[in-house]
Amino acid sequence: MSAGPTAAPGRFVQCLHCRKTLFAKDFLAAQKVCSYCGHHHRLTWQERVDWTFDPGSFEETDVNLVSVDPLSFPEYREKLSASEAKTGLRDSVVSGTATLEGHRLSVAIADFAFMGGSMGSVAGEKITRTLELGLERRMPSVIFCASGGARMQEGLWSLMQMGKTVGAVERCRESGVPFIAVFTDPTMAGVLASYASVADVILAEPRALVGFAGSRVSKQAQVIKAPDDFQTAEFAHRSGMVDRIVPRRELRSTLATLVRALGAALPVSEKVVA
Numbered sequence: 436m437s438a439g440p441t442a443a444p445g446r447f448v449q450c451l452h453c454r455k456t457l458f459a460k461d462f463l464a465a466q467k468v469c470s471y472c473g474h475h476h477r478l479t480w481q482e483r484v485d486w487t488f489d490p491g492s493f494e495e496t497d498v499n500l501v502s503v504d505p506l507s508f509p510e511y512r513e514k515l516s517a518s519e520a521k522t523g524l525r526d527s528v529v530s531g532t533a534t535l536e537g538h539r540l541s542v543a544i545a546d547f548a549f550m551g552g553s554m555g556s557v558a559g560e561k562i563t564r565t566l567e568l569g570l571e572r573r574m575p576s577v578i579f580c581a582s583g584g585a586r587m588q589e590g591l592w593s594l595m596q597m598g599k600t601v602g603a604v605e606r607c608r609e610s611g612v613p614f615i616a617v618f619t620d621p622t623m624a625g626v627l628a629s630y631a632s633v634a635d636v637i638l639a640e641p642r643a644l645v646g647f648a649g650s651r652v653s654k655q656a657q658v659i660k661a662p663d664d665f666q667t668a669e670f671a672h673r674s675g676m677v678d679r680i681v682p683r684r685e686l687r688s689t690l691a692t693l694v695r696a697l698g699a700a701l702p703v704s705e706k707v708v709a
């Protein structure tokens with residue numbers, strides 16, 4: 436599992452995968468994809484918004500939802516404060532509405548930099564509200580996943596988000612309102628095992644880590660040797676879990692095509708005009 440870009444914006448950055456040196460300007464122009472090896476580096480939520488949706492169209496919702504410490508878990512409050520100071524975020528998911536080629540969407544973006552993108556009660560609530568807003572206004576939901584899984588510091592409060600988010604997906608499905616998930620690096624554990632894997636359409640970025648248990652646990656549990664690309668987006672695609680692997684430079688146009696097709700499938704009288 437790789438971390439975010441290696442250096443503060445300067446003249447050069449080093450690819451975390453092949454270790455080659457890249458011009459920072461070119462690296463950013465390529466949306467943080469290495470021009471040598473194609474490694475897709477992690478993005479902040481803001482970069483994801485800027486590089487996906489129509490300029491200036493994003494409007495954040497539920498800005499003030501913050502985690503409590505229901506179990507008085509040791510050092511949890513300090514970790515939350517440190518993550519907040521590091522990222523400027525209140526929790527690991529940012530939600531809102533945005534347009535993509537004029538189509539209004541309900542969106543949520545997980546940011547791995549905030550406590551590993553872990554899903555606690557706030558992240559789960561924001562994902563649920565994103566889906567419910569899509570349902571209420573009859574607009575597709577697009578959620579970018581980037582998470583190590585459920586947030587252990589919230590125990591059952593965190594695990595119950597799995598059922599809650601899946602319930603919201605099911606309500607969207609019953610009403611025919613589409614939900615598209617994008618697996619980015621990493622999409623793991625409690626997030627993969629809940630709302631992420633039950634989306635109507637699942638896209639993934641190349642070589643994103645996608646799996647349930649971490650690699651050490653998986654290796655211990657294996658009775659047969661797993662393929663070399665076990666727990667990657669490519670393996671999940673081959674296994675039928677992911678519909679399509681989409682390079683980052685094609686993600687915006689692929690999502691736009693999907694939204695056009697799926698949005699057009701909504702009953703005309705209830706369609707949201709962007």
Ligand SMILES: [Zn+2]
Pocket residue numbers: 450451452453454455469470471472473474
């Ligand atoms: Zn590289």
